[in-house]
Amino acid sequence: MKILDGKIASQAIKDELRIDVAQLSAEGKKIPHLAAVLVGNNGASETYVAAKVKACEEVGFISTLIRFEESISEAKLLTKINELNNDPDVDGILVQLPLPKHISDEEVINTIDPDKDVDGFHPVNIGRLMQGLSTYIPATPYGIMLLLEHYKIETAGKHAVVIGRSNIVGRPMSVLLSSNTNPGNCTVTICHSKTKNLNDYCLQADIIIAALGKPEFVKADMVKEGTVIVDVGITRVPDNTRKSGFKLKGDVAFEEVAPKCSWITPVPGGVGPMTIAALMKNTYNSCITKN
């Protein structure tokens, strides 16, 4: 069993980006600028946004963090997004999800200029993805593709089972893995909460992408020998022995599953850092269209 190490692969991507940004700077061109919007004080969201801002610093991007109280109205938030849409210096806009219940995720996503939608959630970008056109690929599935590419995982002709059908992970992941690309060219089965006999599908899989948000759901008896497993899940599970009061758990029971795998991602240190690296790549790509 080998580890698909997201820390190593994301570092390689960030190192390349740092060189590219230094080059832009040396040529007097525009430097990528990511604007991150955080609403409220959700602990996990705070951590994710802080990691994204830190990654911007590492690669030499400009970043702006815009914070709002939990009570901000949807109208006010949309006004801010429109301001960012119209600011020529901003290349990428990221609104950290989830948002408070009184604000519609859909309305917010639809308001972001598709050309600055570096999370790749806007329907225009999802539509372009479906048609195999150049687009901003949603950061988590894009990060997973970059991870498979980094470790030269053979995917063509393999059977990939994606567990979860969310718009931000499962569904775009299934499209990417089935695309005529490398990585890609998989035969894909997408499973979800209403799938019957999930174990049977998983046992047929050469590649499993677990993105359901249920800690340690995928057990050893669901996995055949030699499977490649990408564990997208991140759930905070209470743990009184830790200062933070929690530990992070993936969707895969790592200890029992890993020995059966050819490759597996750890949690943390797998998909999480790759999501951030993919976001950086999308932001860079947005910037260079303006240079």
Ligand code: NAD
């Ligand atoms: P979601 O809740 O939107 O979707 C979960 C999906 O899992 C649904 O489509 C549902 O049908 C399916 N599902 C639920 N129970 C199931 C079951 N018993 N059997 C089969 N399918 C089942 O979640 P999401 O936003 O796609 O995120 C999934 C997980 O990935 C979460 O833990 C989330 O925190 C994590 N995540 C991690 C990153 C990262 O950067 N590492 C990014 C995004 C999401």
